[in-house]
Amino acid sequence: MFWKLITYTELYTPVPPYKSTYAIGVAEDEKGNRVIVRIDRKYFGRLRTGILGEVSEEWTVFGKIRKFTPVGLEEPVKVALVTGGARGIGAAIALELARAGYSIAIADLSYDQEAEKTLNSLRSTGTNAIFVAMDVSNRESVERGVKEVVDKLGRLNVLVNNAGITRDSYLQRMNPEDWEAVIKVNLTGAFHCSKASVPYMIRSGGGVIVNISSIVGILGNIGQANYAASKAGLIGLTYTLAKELAPYGIRVVAVAPGFVKTRMALAVPKSILRDYIRRSPIARLIEPEEVAKLVRHIVENEALNGIVIPIDLGLGIGSPKA
Ligand SMILES: NC(=O)c1ccc[n+]([C@@H]2O[C@H](COP(=O)([O-])OP(=O)(O)OC[C@H]3O[C@@H](n4cnc5c(N)ncnc54)[C@H](O)[C@@H]3O)[C@@H](O)[C@H]2O)c1
Incomplete structure (x- = not known):
């Protein structure tokens, strides 16, 4: 099942205790359920509202968080x-x-x-x-x-x-x-x-x-x-x-x-x-x-x-x- 990215923001300042930058957003499933998600910084500059992705769970120092991984986003040439x-x-x-x-x-x-x-x-x-x-x-x-x-x-x-x-x-x-x-x-x-x-x-x-x-x-x-x-x-x-x-x-x-x-x-x-x-x-x-x-x-x-x-x-x- 794919989730739609409803809104997001790219965080350019590292957030403790992660010592890392990432994007944070809200994803919605087909039934209208919404969850807060974290998105890897490698997608910076390529995120758009409405793109589809998979939501998975990951353990971090904060506890369990939801991660959004976009599907079908082309990797631009570096x-x-x-x-x-x-x-x-x-x-x-x-x-x-x-x-x-x-x-x-x-x-x-x-x-x-x-x-x-x-x-x-x-x-x-x-x-x-x-x-x-x-x-x-x-x-x-x-x-x-x-x-x-x-x-x-x-x-x-x-x-x-x-x-x-x-x-x-x-x-x-x-x-x-x-x-x-x-x-x-x-x-x-x-x-x-x-x-x-x-x-x-x-x-x-x-x-x-x-x-x-x-x-x-x-x-x-x-x-x-x-x-x-x-x-x-x-x-x-x-x-x-x-x-x-x-x-x-x-x-x-x-x-x-x-x-x-x-x-x-x-x-x-x-x-x-x-x-x-x-x-x-x-x-x-x-x-x-x-x-x-x-x-x-x-x-x-x-x-x-x-x-x-x-x-x-x-x-x-x-x-x-x-
Ligand atoms: N050749 C060696 O034995 C050697 C050894 C160790 C480190 N290095 C280092 O490797 C690097 C490249 O060296 P190389 O051997 O190719 O030398 P090189 O002189 O053949 O090339 C250096 C290049 O830097 C450019 N350059 C010089 N000043 C510049 C400036 N202000 N702004 C923009 N470009 C400028 C030159 O125009 C040239 O194209 C240098 O930093 C050098 O110190 C060289």
């Missing part, structure tokens, strides 16, 4: 936003998530040949993909860009904070501008993007934020005080947001890659790269696709939350610090 997605690791992540069935927005500073190439490969998988111009270090630009993603693709389920820069030099030679530029893009950028995305993610029924940190944020690295500090900061941001956002169904995880074969790593002086490879138990660079596969796993495995996953060929255990 949407992922990858910052710095025009090239390198970001482009590989975007492609992997497209293969996983996500609609994709790549956000980057400007639409250039690399962005066009990435967009073409994304579209060749059959996915809906857009480019959004965004400077993650600028709050207005981020707010405008995130809104554009939701306006064009309908919702937001995954945010990958991947945009990043380096301005390497030893502390004694590092000027404050280089310190600030790196913190502003790598750390403050992730703050702006997370803050702008979370309200949309809540209204999309929850989601995942993946922060692209670095093994350097855990081990430190000579000549990279600004970069290492920004990547360590991302780890603190990950732990904190994982605690804060769990009640909204949003998981937050960081990955900490070693040297990945992209323009960023290849710009590092050869002697430093050689030293890195020498210290690494597996002596090679990491492929962007290997990081992308890990990000896809994080997005799909709902038990992962509030952790930093190194992907470093064992550099961490090979380091003199370990």
